[in-house]
Amino acid sequence: MRRIYTSPNRMFVGLLSGALSDHGIDCIIRNDYLGGGVGDLPAQECWPELWVLRDHDEARARQIVEAVLPRQPITGEQWRCPTCGEWLEPQFGACWRCAPAVDP
Secondary structure, three states, X not given: OXXXXXXOOHHHHHHHHHHHHXXXXXXXXXXXXXXXXXXXXXXXXXXXXXXXXXXXXXXHHHHHHHHHOOOOXXXXXOEEOXXXXXXXXXXXXXXXXXXXXXXX
16 A cells, blocks of 8 residues: 555545546545544644555556646735735635635
């Protein structure tokens, strides 16, 4: 077995698990319910992990992960919400404070 991905976001791990399964790669999610241990255990040790069951599937699985979750830098500039005046980073398309959808 090989660990190929870990994230504090369970949704990403589940999304990738489904993508690997769709490509015929057997995988499991470990630490799925360990989040309650944060505080007694280091937070990063509690993150869900995606493991492939057969070592020879590792390279193909990593290619699928990169295709599903491409690593692209966030570009743009901070923007100010026209409703409440809150400054927001470029990756956000809506204000966290007042929540109107805005095109920055």
